[in-house]
Amino acid sequence: MDLWFTEEHTKDVRFSIRVEKQIHSEQSRYQRIDVFESDEFGRLLTLDGQIMLTEKDEFIYHEMIVHVPMAVNPNIKNVLVIGGGDGGTVRELTQYRSIERIDLAELDERVLEVSRKYFPRISQNLSDPRVSFSFEDGLKFIREKEKEYDLILVDSTDPSGPGEGLFTKEFYGSCCNALKENGILVNQQECAYYADYSKFMKRAYQRMREIFPVCRIYQAQIPSYPSGNWVFGFASKGLDPVSDLQSTKWKALGLKTRYYNTDVHVGSFAIPNYIRDMLTDATE
Amino acid sequence: MDLWFTEEHTKDVRFSIRVEKQIHSEQSRYQRIDVFESDEFGRLLTLDGQIMLTEKDEFIYHEMIVHVPMAVNPNIKNVLVIGGGDGGTVRELTQYRSIERIDLAELDERVLEVSRKYFPRISQNLSDPRVSFSFEDGLKFIREKEKEYDLILVDSTDPSGPGEGLFTKEFYGSCCNALKENGILVNQQECAYYADYSKFMKRAYQRMREIFPVCRIYQAQIPSYPSGNWVFGFASKGLDPVSDLQSTKWKALGLKTRYYNTDVHVGSFAIPNYIRDMLTDATE
Known part of the structure; x- marks a missing residue:
């Protein structure tokens, strides 16, 4: 049998992974959720036909969304994760003993349940006692918060799906209010290469720049x-x-990572000219 | 009409680009050469079914293979390019007035001819008077050379095709003999992620390490x-x-690049742990 999962990256570009079988499929209240088994990437979690994570390369995304801000401010105690129902971001966060509280605002409870069932190594730390859940829209959740968090991580789906509200100026303003003095906001901003995605990156950057005094982008493969x-x-x-990277302090923690290190941290902020120019245009 | 060019990245992973039409196809003495027209990537040049370059993203490969060594030693005068028949590497090299001579050893003259016909913006500088051609195997070409070059660029096909000899210890030894005192060798070493490719990277690194006192890898998207x-x-x-990066000197040249800058240069040598560990294993 020859079974392939294919994702349209653009209308003219397709990426296909041979899968052994489909092991889950459902239509939740918000989106279609599927799980496939593959040789090359292990299990895949897809939402509305788009790969959210694969077992083989999820470490890169989750390490880079968490360790970059944590190494800049090792005193982070209160964290809000918006989205992130698969649990990968929480798994990385719970490695830090200094973190006291992790609030997870995930719109779709079914993503959590599916991850708990099919991705135990990714979702295992969702049961950490520091984690509490709110199954609601991140945009609404954050509106009432004021100076509560040291770090907000937006581990969302694409802005063309249920994650749309998490790319608005209103949302970034609410994040700013919800953050304490030394607060950091990190979000996923799509890919810079294809115009279909970089338009979201440019817009997100422009909107964040109007609200936060420091605004940068960084990259990961x-x-x-x-x-x-x-x-x-x-x-x-x-x-x-x-x-403000605290290399020595971060290294002293002795955390095991497979992608992140403090050289990669610095290197990830070195932006190629063609991307830098897109952001310059965005602020004009 | 729905026409797709599909490349097998591994036996379980496929990458497809919608093409408008095929505008060239031939079997040369060494390989199959095809040219396609596409919306998303512009024209594609494929050798034996593998993408060698696309008009839209070739700037990244060619800037990174050339400007990294040139910014480390701006006194480079004599350069040997092995492979590189499409002319993209030569186009970047000829931007440097300080370069006096560029020898191009390309096995397959037909790659040059096809690039001249279908990729004029990539191949245009092949007519620079400093460039001379040898249509022969790079492995043989370099055997007789001694302390002739400041820089050798191996812009080759994959080690599973006609480029096989360019990944051998004999070849790296010949490169070392052909290089002057401050000589630099840069080669393409495949991708680090998929095991089908990283096995070549590990082997190449191990063999180069046995011959050269300085041996590092760097990355580009x-x-x-x-x-x-x-x-x-x-x-x-x-x-x-x-x-030894000469940032100030390189910037003073005022070259126009779309990917490379000296921050990207430094960042490209920051290697994720999982790749670093593969190289550590390779030298044990």
Whole structure:
């Protein structure tokens, strides 16, 4: 049998993974959720036909969304994760003993349940006692919060799906209010290469820049995502992601990582000219 | 009409680009050469069914193979390019007025002819008076050379095709003999993510390490290549690619680049742990 999962990266580009079988499929209240088994990428979790994670390369996304801000401010105690129902971001966060509280605002409870059932190594730390859940829209959840968090991680779906509200100026403003003095906001900002995605990156960057004094982007290679390269946004009320990096303190924690290290941290903020120029245009 | 070019990245992973039409196809003495027209990537050049370059993202590969060594030693005068028949590497090299001579050893003259006909913006500088051609095997070409070059660029096909000899210890030894005192060797070393490719990277690194006192790898995002991320090897008789980087001198040249800048240069040598560990294993 020859079974292939195919994702349209753009209308003219397709990425296909041979799968052994489909092991789950449902239509939740918000989206279609599927799980496939593959040789090359292990299990895949797809939402509305788009790969959210694969067992083989999810470490890159989750390490890069968590350790970059944590190494800039090792005193982070209160964290809000918006989206992230698969549990990968929480798994990385719970490695830090210094973190006291992790609030997870995930719109779709079914993503959590599916991850708990089919991705135990990714979702295992969702049962950490520091984690509490709110199954609601991140945009609504954050509206009432004021100076509660040291770090907000937006581990969302694409802005063309249920994650749309998490790419609005209103949302970034609410994040700013919800953050304490040294607060950091990190979000996933799509890929910079294909115009279908970089338009979201440019818009997100422009909107964040109007609200946060520090606004930068950084990159990671994610083979199962469009173009193989993904962009994250880093915004803060003052901390700089490179000059405030606490390399020595972070290394002293002795955390085991497979992608992240403090050289990669610095390198990930070195942005190729063609992307830098897109962001310059965005702010004009 | 619905026409797709599909490349097998591994036996379980396929990458497809919608093409308008095929505009060239031939079987040369060494390989099959095809040219396609596409909306998303512009024209594609494929050798034996594998994408060598696309008009839209070739700037990344060619800038990264050339400007990294040139920024480490701006006194480079004599350059040997092995492979590189499409002319993209030569186009970047000819931007440097300080370069006096560029020898191109390309096995397959037909690659040059096809590039001249269908990729004029990539191949245009092949007519630069400093460039001379030898249509022969790079492995043979380099055997007789001694201390002739400041820089050797191996812009080859994969080690599973006609480029096989360019990944051998004999070849790296010949490169070392052909290089002057401050000589640098840069080669393409496949992708680090998929095991089918990283086995070549590990082997190449191990063999180069036995011959050159300085041996490092660096990376670039190349959306049309497997995993979207490509590895280059940097070997030298003493110059270090990061601590010997001549940022000020390079910037003073005022060259226009779309991917490369000196921050990206440094960042490209920051290697994720999982790749670093593969190389550590390779040298044990």
